[in-house]
Amino acid sequence: MQRKKFIGIFDSGFGGLDIMRGITKALPDYDFIYLGDTARVPYGTRSKETIYQFTKEAVDFLFGKNCELVIFACNTASSDALRLIQKKHVPENHKNKKVLGVLIPAAEVAYEVSKNKKIGVMATASTVASKSFARELKKIDPEIKIYQQACPLLVPLVEAGEQNSEITETALRKYLKPLLAKKIDTLILGCTHYGILERKIKKIAGKEMKIVSESKIIGRKLKDYLVRHPEIEKKIAKNKRRTFYSTDLTDNFQKLGSKFFGAKIEVKKASLK
Numbered sequence: 515m516q517r518k519k520f521i522g523i524f525d526s527g528f529g530g531l532d533i534m535r536g537i538t539k540a541l542p543d544y545d546f547i548y549l550g551d552t553a554r555v556p557y558g559t560r561s562k563e564t565i566y567q568f569t570k571e572a573v574d575f576l577f578g579k580n581c582e583l584v585i586f587a588c589n590t591a592s593s594d595a596l597r598l599i600q601k602k603h604v605p606e607n608h609k610n611k612k613v614l615g616v617l618i619p620a621a622e623v624a625y626e627v628s629k630n631k632k633i634g635v636m637a638t639a640s641t642v643a644s645k646s647f648a649r650e651l652k653k654i655d656p657e658i659k660i661y662q663q664a665c666p667l668l669v670p671l672v673e674a675g676e677q678n679s680e681i682t683e684t685a686l687r688k689y690l691k692p693l694l695a696k697k698i699d700t701l702i703l704g705c706t707h708y709g710i711l712e713r714k715i716k717k718i719a720g721k722e723m724k725i726v727s728e729s730k731i732i733g734r735k736l737k738d739y740l741v742r743h744p745e746i747e748k749k750i751a752k753n754k755r756r757t758f759y760s761t762d763l764t765d766n767f768q769k770l771g772s773k774f775f776g777a778k779i780e781v782k783k784a785s786l787k
Contacts, residue, residue, distance in 0.1 A: 518749065519580055519581060519582035519751060520545045520546060520579065520757075521546050521547075521581065521582070521583050521584075521585065521736075521750060522549065522576035522577070522584040523546060523547070523548045523587050524549045524551075524585070524587060524588060525587040525706050526551050526556060526558075526590065526669075527550050527551070527552050527669070527673055527706075528550050528767055528770055528774055529706030529707035529708075529709065529774065530587030530588060531771050531779070532706055532709035532774045533587040534587065535774065535776045536733040537733040537736055538733075541737055543753075543754055544752055544754075545750065545751040545753050545755040547576060547579050547581055548756070548759065549572055549759045549784055550760045550767065551568060551572060551786065552673075552761055552762040552767055553760075556638065557588060557591065557640065558590050558640045558666065562640070562644075565591060565594045565640065566594065566599075568591075568786070569588075569595040569596075570595075570599065570603050571787060572591075573603065574608075574786075575759075577608045577611055581611075582611065582612070582746060582749050582750055583612045583613075583614070583746055584611070584613045584614070585614050585616070585732070585736065586615045587616060589616060589637060589638065589728075590638050590705075592617045593647075594641075612746060616706075616732055617704075618650055621647060621650035621651045621654065622654065623731050624724075624726045627700055627724045628699055628700040630697070630698075632658075632696060632698045632699060633659070633698060634662075634693035634701045634702065635660060635661070635662045635663065635701075636665050636702070636703055636705070637662065637664065637702075638664065638665070638666065638669065639664040639666050642662045643664075645662075647702060647704055648660040661693055661698060665689045667685045668682070668686075668689075668707060669705065671685065672707040672710060673766075674766075675766060675769070675770055677714075686718055690715065690718050699722070699724060700725075700726060701719060701726065703725065708727075709729045709774075756779075758771070758779045759782050759783070760783065761784050761786055763782075767781055768780075
């Protein structure tokens, strides 16, 4: 009898645990493996070639752990590596496996909720430079206006546990100011780490601003995907198992990772190569 498989979730750090929390709420019975490449976070300031190499290693690790499907919770990986991973690396090395990203679902929801077709994107420098969100939104409607803002300080601040500090508040106001000046009515949080800052962002942006947080939409989108692909769904185990890996075991990952996930987690060491 063939062993049942896992759903893998990958992020550069522990921000993807916020997305995993949303996914496990939508799909509570399924088995998941999470991988955070905390030894090399942040990805957002690295070259496209380096991001692709790191992402290949993460994919190999998760498929090696018996995953059937891998979700790139990391927006930088989704922007800079996903298409090449899907077209080249997976077909050549992991035949019949699937890798999905978070950009398209976020773009679809942003389009659905925006009234004035002016959409802002907060993301890492790499994601902004890739213009991935702009590309996906323009596919939906060429008339949409997209305004992007690179936020290089936010991931290091969140990873350091400084989400409630004065410096984070100052950084958020600085990053939001040019976006708000464009009269956007919808804001995409284009990095998993920003989910923990959503309340602060909402307070600065105003109660009328529609915030698209991937942690709240990816679970629903994945559930729909599995309904449409029963050939994948039937292979995945439903024992409610959650396994967590990090490339750099620290007390901070355990502490903040548990906060992101909404429950205490036990983390194992992962070696990527």
